[in-house]
Amino acid sequence: MRTAEAKAVSASEVTSLFSGLQSLPVLVLAVSGGPDSTALMVMAAQWRNSLEIKPKLVAVTVDHGLRKESKAEAAAVARLARKLDIEHRTSRWTGRKPKTGLQEAARLTRYRLLGKAARRGGATHILTAHTLDDQSETVLIRMSRGSGLSGLGAMQRISAVPQDEELFVVRPFLEIPKARLIATLHAAGISYADDPSNRDPRFARARLRGLLHLLAEEGLDARQLARLARRLKRADVAIENAVERAVTELFVELPAAPAIAIESRRFGDLPAEVALRLLGRAMARVGDEGPVELGKLEALKTALDEAQNGPENRFRRTLAGAIVTLKNPQILVERAPRRRRKVLTKRRPGRSTGAKRR
Numbered sequence: 001m002r003t004a005e006a007k008a009v010s011a012s013e014v015t016s017l018f019s020g021l022q023s024l025p026v027l028v029l030a031v032s033g034g035p036d037s038t039a040l041m042v043m044a045a046q047w048r049n050s051l052e053i054k055p056k057l058v059a060v061t062v063d064h065g066l067r068k069e070s071k072a073e074a075a076a077v078a079r080l081a082r083k084l085d086i087e088h089r090t091s092r093w094t095g096r097k098p099k100t101g102l103q104e105a106a107r108l109t110r111y112r113l114l115g116k117a118a119r120r121g122g123a124t125h126i127l128t129a130h131t132l133d134d135q136s137e138t139v140l141i142r143m144s145r146g147s148g149l150s151g152l153g154a155m156q157r158i159s160a161v162p163q164d165e166e167l168f169v170v171r172p173f174l175e176i177p178k179a180r181l182i183a184t185l186h187a188a189g190i191s192y193a194d195d196p197s198n199r200d201p202r203f204a205r206a207r208l209r210g211l212l213h214l215l216a217e218e219g220l221d222a223r224q225l226a227r228l229a230r231r232l233k234r235a236d237v238a239i240e241n242a243v244e245r246a247v248t249e250l251f252v253e254l255p256a257a258p259a260i261a262i263e264s265r266r267f268g269d270l271p272a273e274v275a276l277r278l279l280g281r282a283m284a285r286v287g288d289e290g291p292v293e294l295g296k297l298e299a300l301k302t303a304l305d306e307a308q309n310g311p312e313n314r315f316r317r318t319l320a321g322a323i324v325t326l327k328n329p330q331i332l333v334e335r336a337p338r339r340r341r342k343v344l345t346k347r348r349p350g351r352s353t354g355a356k357r358r
Contacts, residue, residue: 006179008187009043011050017172018047024055026123029086030114031059033073033193036129038080039181040173042190044127045084057086060117062110064093066102066197073193080190089117103203111162111169118167130155130171133178133212136225140208148294149273153233154226177222243277246270250278258286258335264328268308276301279324282333287321300324304331 009017021027029044031037041059048054059081061074074090081088091113098105114126135154142151157174161167173181185192200206212222252261260282267275279301280292300319307315307326315326318336325332 006177006183008184009039009176009180011046014043014047015050017176018044021125021127021170022051022053022055024123024125026056026058026121028114028118028121028123028126029057029059030110030126030128031061031077031081031088032195033061033077034195034198035182035185035192036131036134036173036178038077038190038192039184040127040129041077041081041084041086042185042188045086056121058117058121058123059086059088060114061088061090062093062113063090064106064109066097066106067195069193076191076193087121091117103205108162111164115161115164115167124166125168125170126161127170127172129173129181131173131176131178131181132222132226133209135174135229136212136222137205137208139225139229140211141204144204144208146295149232149236149239152229153236154229156233175226239273239277242271242274243281246274246278247281251282260286260333262331262333264308264326264331267331268305279304279331279333283320283322283324286333286335287319288335289321292320296320 027044029037029041031041041057044057048057059077061077063070063074078088078090093106093109093113118124118126138154139152142154145151155171155174157172158168158170161169197203198206198209201210215221250262250266253259254261262278262282267278270278276297280297283292283297284290296319300317303317304315304324304326307313313326313328315324317324321336323332323334323336325334
């Protein structure tokens with residue numbers, strides 16, 4: 001949608017977008033100063049002012065220190081926040097920045113600092129300004145990386161903060177095109193910052209953003225991609241429910257050590273996707289290296305299936321801190337022993353590695 005054709009978000013739409021949040025005493029708003037987050041702050045203030053019992057709004061600007069303009073942009077957000085009667089804080093990313101994976105590191109840091117500000121202010125929910133356009137870009141990025149069904153479900157309106165299950169992210173604008181937010185700010189005469197990194201071709205999101213208009217000409221616009229994400233998420237939820245039932249019915253926790261036994265015949269009768277996720281659940285539960293990478297899990301299950309259907313019925317493989325062993329009539333998933341670290345020593349020329357002689 002082009003900005004010139006876009007309509008400003010109406011007052012009734014604002015009420016709908018923030019519905020369900022009025023009972024929360026404090027809300028943190030993630031506001032960088034760009035058009036989307038500036039619109040979030042403006043509309044959140046409008047919504048709050050329409051309520052009898054008004055939640056406290058705290059705008060938090062995370063200054064990543066990656067551009068010289070960021071300090072001035074944070075100051076501009078603070079000035080607008082004062083006009084809107086919203087408390088404002090700036091959190092800065094200090095220390096060395098990584099040379100690779102900068103955007104992902106910045107994203108995780110942003111959530112960490114937002115979470116810290118939320119806890120300090122007594123909030124459990126953080127509002128971000130992700131739009132319909134962001135959702136469509138996320139779908140494309142995850143498709144390009146070979147994500148599974150769960151990943152292609154993309155962003156949800158409410159989800160847990162990364163690495164903090166006690167805090168929640170709320171995305172009220174996921175169904176709203178960016179152009180409508182810009183139109184809303186234009187109608188109100190409110191300025192906003194422009195971040196050139198959003199167009200920097202070094203970053204995958206910016207490159208894919210440049211392709212969206214070509215895809216839209218073929219009928220694959222932001223709304224279609226967001227609809228795809230909703231449908232895949234719906235299917236993902238159904239599969240997860242089936243996995244939960246399978247966990248209840250098939251998992252046998254072994255008390256001697258972190259280990260789970262699964263009846264191999266019943267495992268083989270499960271639909272492939274349910275069996276794959278069940279195996280991943282078992283490995284994540286007993287392993288000590290975090291979630292299993294999907295591609296590696298698929299390869300392991302393929303090998304396990306071949307062993308189950310082969311003449312010897314033997315299989316043993318280690319992945320993500322877990323050992324998977326086929327011992328008919330069971331598949332055993334156990335904690336793998338800790339890996340021994342190799343100690344590297346450098347020998348100086350002409351020196352013995354033995355004890356000194358006196």
